[in-house]
Amino acid sequence: MTLAVVAAAGTMASARGVSETATPSTLSWGPCPADIASPTLECTTVEVPLDYRHPEGRTIDIAxxxxxxxxxxQRRGVLLTNPGGPGGGGLSYPGLLGNPVFPQPLPQSVRDRYDVIGFDPRGVGHSAPVTCDYTPEQVARLNLPYPSSSAEVRRDAEIAETIARQCLTSETAGMLPYITTANTARDMDRIRKALGEPQISYLGSSYGTYLGAVYTTMFPQRSDRIVLDSNLGPGGYDHTAFQRLALGMEQRFPDFANFAATNPQYGLGTTPKQxxxxYFELAARLAETPVQGIDGSLFRGTTFDLLYTDVGFTTLATIWQALDTGRPLPPAPPIADPDNSLSSRLHVLCGDSMWPRSIRGYQREVAAHRMTYPxxxxxxxNIGPCAFWPSPIEPPVRIGDRGPSNVLMVQNLRDPGxxxxxxxELRKAFGDRARMVTADQGGHGAYLLFARNTCANDTVTxxxxxxxxxxxxxxxAAEPS
Structure with missing residues (x-):
């Protein structure tokens, strides 16, 4: 399945640095799909090539x-958005940003200046969704299975190879090489053109920072104001970034430990050390005897997930308390189409860059990281399906300092994700193209929604x-909560 890198690189080069004047929009707007519960949004589709090296071939529709x-x-233009992932839809995101239920919705001053644009990236949701035919048992393991030994790494390798094979033989296997960040960036430029805009501004969070960095690298002259919130490194969501999640949890966990220690009603300890x-007591106990379907691995992963926002601390403390005392667990929110979410995530993670192949290498790294980041x-x-994935069809986009100085990065100091x-690292790669605003707060997401740092929010707005x-x-600086 490996295709010619030279041809792919030529396609990328031809797409860069080309100026373009505004053209009339060719889009017809109408109601959004029934599952997009936002009456303020209108929707359409944009046709794009599946393989940009062969633009006259098969096409797919981007919602x-x-x-x-x-x-x-006051309208300036359009603000494309991406909430992160990979594997997350973005069609409902503009409505979410404008929802007053959040402590910090998108300010009216921003809404006045832009049509806020969302989209489901290729392979996700309403944009030619891919599948790996995940089984319920595979879904239950989610993204962070925790191996306690080298033997369990080898067991996880067998499971990962099975999932990779399912992706390669599914009904959407023909799309697999083309669900990449670079192609999604090319789709963004097709959206720009269909909107009749000479340039786009952009607001991307988490994985969306890498997508925005790739777009403004490939299409620097078509980029207006670029905001990247909660930033991946210049390599995107690669092997290094995934391992770095352990560092993020170590840096963020003390915020939760302080919360639990100052709320003794949960019975989790009266000091952060306790x-x-x-945490380690519960993880070990659940590894031996799962409670209500929660084993030690899922306990660790659930804890990590709920460190993303301060408002998640109450839910997390309640879960710990229930697991510790035998009380019923609070109901878990359902995952909409977990097969597509996990499948499209894998397509991007594995299609963007090469991952190590050696099982013994993963066993060594697991042992080392168990000690360094307990x-x-x-x-x-740990090993995952990317170790068994076909080689990417083109090299990763190299983020650099060529292009206009129009990137603003915003970042929490204690971000787990x-x-x-x-x-x-991304700031260094951008050089003078970027400025970075850091906020002395924890959590994933430094601008709006649950982020309350006035200095950071005002600077971005x-x-x-x-x-x-x-x-x-x-x-x-930190602000009172």
Whole structure:
């Protein structure tokens, strides 16, 4: 399945640095799909090539949504958005950003200046969804199975190879080589053109930071104001970034430990040290005897997931308390189409870059990371389906400093999902193209929704609305919660 790298690189080069004037929009807007529960949005589709090296071949439809500006005198253009992933849909995201239920929704000043655009990336949701035919048992393992020994790494390798084979033989296997970040960036430029816009602004979070970095690298002159929130390193969601999740959890966990220690009603300890000890006690106990379907591996992964926001601390403490005392667990929210979410995630992770192939190498890294990052390091160093994936059809996009100085990065100091170390590497790669705002707060997501740092929020909003960006990097101090 490996295709010619030279041809792919030529396609990328021809797409860069080309200026283009505005053309009339060719899109017809209408109601969104029934599962997009946002009456403020309107939707359409944009036809794109499956393989951009053969643009006259098979095409797929990308589902696009719009939250229109209602202020024609202040409207500047369009703001494309991506909430992260990979494997997450973005069609409903503009409506989510504008929802006043959140402590920090998208300011009206931003909504006035842009039509806020969402889309399901290729392979996801309403945009030619892919499948790997996940079984319920495979879904239950989710993304972070925690091996306790080298033998369990080998067992996980067998499971991972089976999943990779399922992806390669599924009904959507013909799409597998083309579900990549670079192709999604090319789709974004087709969306721009279909909207009749000479440039786009962009707001991307988490994995969306890498997508935005790739877009503004491939199409620098078509990029207006680029905001990247909670940043991956310049290699995207590669092997290094996945292992770095363990560092992120170690840096974030003390925030939860402080919360639990100051809320003794949960019975998890009265000091952060006791709360940390309770974590390892529960993990070991559940590894021996699962409770209500939660084993030690799933306990560790659930804890990691609920560290993403401060508002998740109450739910996490309640889960720990239930597991510790035998009380019923709170109901878990359902995952919409977990097969597609997990399958499309794999397509991007494995299609963007090469992952190590050696099972013995993973066994060594698991042993080392179990000691260095005891909270979850063995899981983030573990083997997965990417070890058995075909080689990518083109090399990763190299993020660099060529192009306009129009990127603003915003980053929490204690982010479990995209730790500060990756953001610093991306900032260095961008050079003078970027400025970075760091906020002394924890969690994943530094701008709006649950993020309350006024300094960080105001700096990003000012950039989006006026184009004014800090002359140098900014460090925002902690604010009272």
């Amino acid at each position: 696009v949504s719009r939250l229109p500006s209602k202020n024609s005198s 709360v940390r000890a309770k 909270l979850i390091g063995a899981a983030t160093a 995209t730790p500060l170390a990756g953001a610093r 000012t950039f989006l609305t006026t184009g004014q960006r800090p002359h140098r990097d900014v460090a925002c």
